[in-house]
Amino acid sequence: MVFLSTDLVFDGQRGGYGEDCAVAPLSIYAETKVEAEQWVLRDPRHLVVRTSLNHGRSTTADRGFNEEMVRAWRAGRTLQLFRDEYRSPIPAEHTARALWELLGKECGGILHLAGAQRLSRWEIGCALAAILEGEGLSCPIEPGTLRDYNGAPRPPDTSLDSSRAQALLGFRIPGYAEWLAAGSPPAFPESGSRCGGQR
Ligand SMILES: NC(=O)c1ccc[n+]([C@@H]2O[C@H](COP(=O)([O-])OP(=O)(O)OC[C@H]3O[C@@H](n4cnc5c(N)ncnc54)[C@H](OP(=O)(O)O)[C@@H]3O)[C@@H](O)[C@H]2O)c1
Structure with missing residues (x-):
């Protein structure tokens, strides 16, 4: 069985989380x-x-974070994006490819599978806006900060260290901004090492 979990199991106080770091969920979603x-x-x-x-495309065009942002921009909204909240976004096609490879390796335990770049919400928005504005969509964004935010608790930095998974895969997981700027998904060479009975 492969269970998909989330970087939000961490409280975001340090970032660069490895598989052995202690979890500290801040939301009901993360607790479950x-x-x-x-x-x-x-x-x-x-x-x-x-x-x-x-980052991905759904049949309803409203499930991925990128799709939510595009919908907001198409509706003429300006997005306020935190400059001090960090994640490690990954294209869904890389997640799918990696899961497919890992399924064949009889891995057990926990693996982190995220993009190679730690990016703020602001940096994510800028990278996406640069591509979409090149295609003619106006993508207004303004910087925000968690210091001015009064809602439910948000972990400031849940970036993940995915080096264990990367070592098992037959392709390199790129950084999200790097992947966007490259314009098209890189080719996926075959093969990769097997799980060495770890964890
Ligand atoms: N998307 C992200 O950025 C992200 C980030 C971190 C972790 N994850 C984790 O990755 C997993 C997939 O995320 P996602 O964004 O692809 O979620 P999603 O778009 O909400 O898709 C969830 C899928 O699970 C199906 N599903 C839900 N409840 C079900 C049930 N009771 N029985 C059978 N199928 C059920 C849904 O079916 P329907 O299509 O019929 O509703 C849908 O196909 C989730 O576990 C999520 O927590 C996602």
Whole structure:
């Protein structure tokens, strides 16, 4: 079994989280993920994959974070994006490819699977806006800060260290801004090392 979990299992006080870091969920969503992880990991053959924001396309065009941003811009809204909240976004196609490879490797335990770049919400928005404005869409954004935010608790830095997963994969997971700027997804060479009975 492969269970998809989230970078939000961490409280975001340090960032660059590895698989061995202690979890500290701040939301109900994250709490349920932590509880589910613990159930899933009772069987050592099961794999928990924690991922971050996934960039992708859905049939309804409203499920990915990128799709939500595009919808807002198409509606003429200006997005306020935090300059001090960090994630490790990853294209969903890389997540899918990596999961497919990991399924064949009989991995158990926890693996982090996220983009190679730690980016603020602001940097994510700028990278996406640069591409879309080149295609003629106006993408107004303004900087925000968690210091002025009064809503439910938000972890400031849940960037992930995905080096363990990367070492097992037959392709390189790029940084999100790097991938966007490259314009098209890189080719995926075959192969990669097997899980060495770790964790
Ligand atoms: N998207 C992200 O940026 C992100 C980031 C971190 C972690 N994750 C994790 O990755 C996983 C997938 O995320 P996602 O964004 O692809 O979610 P999603 O768009 O909400 O898709 C969830 C999928 O699960 C199906 N589903 C939900 N409840 C079900 C049930 N009771 N029985 C059978 N199928 C059910 C849904 O079916 P329908 O299509 O019929 O509703 C949908 O196909 C989730 O576990 C999420 O927590 C996602």
